[in-house]
Amino acid sequence: MLPLEMRSRILKATSIACIIFAASAALAGKDFVKPVASPAKTYAAHDDHPNEKVSMGADPYDTREKAKIFTINFEEHGYLPIFFIITNDGDQPISIANMEITLITGSRDKLTPAGSDDLFRRLSNPQANTHPIPIPIPQKKAKGGVSEKEREEIEAAQFAARAVEPHTTQSGFLFFDVGDISTPLAGARLYVTGVDDAKGNELMYFEIPLVK
Numbered sequence: 243m244l245p246l247e248m249r250s251r252i253l254k255a256t257s258i259a260c261i262i263f264a265a266s267a268a269l270a271g272k273d274f275v276k277p278v279a280s281p282a283k284t285y286a287a288h289d290d291h292p293n294e295k296v297s298m299g300a301d302p303y304d305t306r307e308k309a310k311i312f313t314i315n316f317e318e319h320g321y322l323p324i325f326f327i328i329t330n331d332g333d334q335p336i337s338i339a340n341m342e343i344t345l346i347t348g349s350r351d352k353l354t355p356a357g358s359d360d361l362f363r364r365l366s367n368p369q370a371n372t373h374p375i376p377i378p379i380p381q382k383k384a385k386g387g388v389s390e391k392e393r394e395e396i397e398a399a400q401f402a403a404r405a406v407e408p409h410t411t412q413s414g415f416l417f418f419d420v421g422d423i424s425t426p427l428a429g430a431r432l433y434v435t436g437v438d439d440a441k442g443n444e445l446m447y448f449e450i451p452l453v454k
Contacts, residue, residue: 272313274395279413282329287432289448294439295332296406298448300432301325303415312399314392319364320421321356323399324432324452327413330406334440338412339404341436345418348429355416361396362388364419427452 283290285299303309303323309316316323326343330336345353356364366387401414420426434448 274311274313274398276399276414277311277325279325279327279411281331281411282327285327286453287450288327289450291446291448294445295330296336296437296445297329297331298432298434298450299327299329300450300452301327302427302452304427313395314365316417320419321361321364321417322420322426324416324418325413326401326416326432327411328403328406329411330408333408335405335407336440336445337405337438337442338436340438341434343416344433345416345426346431346433347423347426349423351423353418353420355401356419358393358396358400360419361417362393365392 282288282297282299285301287301288297288299290297301324303311303325306317309323312323324345328338343355345355347353399415401412401416403412403414406412418426430452432448432450432452434450435444437445437448439445
């Protein structure tokens, strides 16, 4: 029979191993679930166009507590996720196929949302430069380094709507590369253009101050 002290050490080591295994299993089994969006004008950061019956809201996921919904640590990779919401309270659909969104920081940096390939490259190679390139240059998609689960999470999280039907809300995340900016939300705002009504007329631009 093993001495009491040795049995105690073995039991303690086994308990620690079980805890580590359980934590790893829980993390591996965690799945991303996109937040259920409320009407855009109910968010602290929003811009409401009553005459056009369209509103837009934004909710930065800039704290560790809020970022827990992701399995990917976007902050670690230099990205700021912003939950973006559009609500159409009108009786006609609106088109957002040509919508352009710009994050304008307090220091007047102008950032556009990262695409899936940008995110894949950064996750595969943390040192990669994924700032938008002004001239279209063919680039290889990231290979390796990004799991299928991470790819699925990114695709599920991103804002991807092309239209907003009457009396409905569309939502999703925008990811901005803020790795070189110390306080990206201080004095920042989202500037949105390219939203068209059912007749093809562009609505007035939206400007959403990001309350920090």
